[in-house]
Amino acid sequence: MTAQARGLHARVLDSLGPAITAGEYPPGSVLRTDELAQRFEVSRSVMREVVRVLESMHLVASRRRVGVTVRPTEEWNVYDPQVIRWRLAGADRPRQLRSLTVLRSAVEPVAAGLAARNATAEQCAALTECALGMVATSRGRQLEGYLVHDMAFHRIVLDASGNEMFARLGDVVAEVLAGRTHHDVMFEDPDPAAVTLHVRVAEAVREGDAARAEALTREIAEGALRELDILAPPPAPAS
Amino acid sequence: MTAQARGLHARVLDSLGPAITAGEYPPGSVLRTDELAQRFEVSRSVMREVVRVLESMHLVASRRRVGVTVRPTEEWNVYDPQVIRWRLAGADRPRQLRSLTVLRSAVEPVAAGLAARNATAEQCAALTECALGMVATSRGRQLEGYLVHDMAFHRIVLDASGNEMFARLGDVVAEVLAGRTHHDVMFEDPDPAAVTLHVRVAEAVREGDAARAEALTREIAEGALRELDILAPPPAPAS
DNA sequence: GTGGCGCAAAAGTCTGACTTTTTGAGCACA
DNA sequence: TGTGCTCAAAAAGTCAGACTTTTGCGCCAC
Known part of the structure; x- marks a missing residue:
């Protein structure tokens, strides 16, 4: 590869x-x-x-x-894409995946809010197209097709935020999503609720509703965190 | 230097x-x-x-x-501390400062929430100490002293979150804060409301109240964004 | 116009010699 | 015994020059 x-x-x-x-x-x-x-x-x-x-x-x-x-x-410069790739390929992949998912959960909602304000017509169209693509591939074990649209969706949101620091996290998010599909839950279809949320985020961004875009993306992020907790419980469960 | x-x-x-x-x-x-x-x-x-x-x-x-x-x-690898330093020292410093402040506004509230869950007793003590230090230096043009405590405060919160990606943003936040003091608003005392918010964040973390720590930190972040808008209006004002 | 051939430019690699900094061991002296 | 100084060696740092490999581009034949 x-x-x-x-x-x-x-x-x-x-x-x-x-x-x-x-x-x-x-x-x-x-x-x-x-x-x-x-x-x-x-x-x-x-x-x-x-x-x-x-x-x-x-x-x-x-x-x-x-x-x-x-x-x-x-x-270590843990934001260096090369370092991230090396660590994701290594033994403490789970730890790394958790760190990155938490980072996502912080960044993406805010990025979505900004995207609702700043996205161009083209970006809105692309976003909607991705969301539709996710719907179309959400059933029947079309995991690879779903992944492509999912990655594109999140990348567009980060780009459309207009913040270069957010935009540069596109690759990282793509790695996390790909990792999830290829290592952890590739046996079942994606959560239907998550699919719906993506469609609604695309709507909110298109309508310029920043607060809603942010809230909906926060729901997606929380879903990802829950999923992570199920697959690999956090280091210190509340006593 | x-x-x-x-x-x-x-x-x-x-x-x-x-x-x-x-x-x-x-x-x-x-x-x-x-x-x-x-x-x-x-x-x-x-x-x-x-x-x-x-x-x-x-x-x-x-x-x-x-x-x-x-x-x-x-x-460009805009998360590389070296690159950040170079860009902050250069001509598009304002743009860079804005990007980083937006990043802060996304990350720090979530970090504070996690810190409320994960902070050790030592970290709580250090946090309170920093907050008190900020109060003590918040009047009478003691800007350098205030800055030291402010930087330490935010670094502790990021560290205490227990997320290594957040922790590594400590240096970046420190740069942003230092930049603000040294270039932009060094003529007036810090906003009293911000000082109070820091004290209350320390409280919330100490009490393990994640939601409150997050909300309060979000207020601090919004304050920083407002300040930025006043000093250097964003590129495209809403039409 | 199109396609292939070959040249030269620039990065890539290797080697060996030399310089500079720094550590730690050994020694002298208190 | 302990303290401080000197010095030699170790490892990175720097340099110069020769050679290899890749590749863009111009040129020429068709």
């Missing part, structure tokens, strides 16, 4: 990055550039570039005479 | 990065590594590492036979 032969640099990065985010080298571990270069059978130049990129993601810190130190998790 | 002599690599990055985010090289511009290396008087190795990092931020794309192309703004 992902491009295979796009330079040594990228290949080493795609090997070392996931290893670090997966905790294979626990925080505080010290690596040495030369040693890594040998291990991956590349020149020091290539390995230095890899380390520089990992450093820019705050996954590691490079210090003279010490080496390349893995940083504690709290310092 | 910022460290001065931390390697050639970092210095060149801190020179080229802001230039790109400032639009000095408009999207689509093509740079050549060798030329850049000459311009900055560094070796190709150093310049290649810089380009790699810029590439990992999606600011540029490097392709053989073509060169290093500046990417369109929509593709």
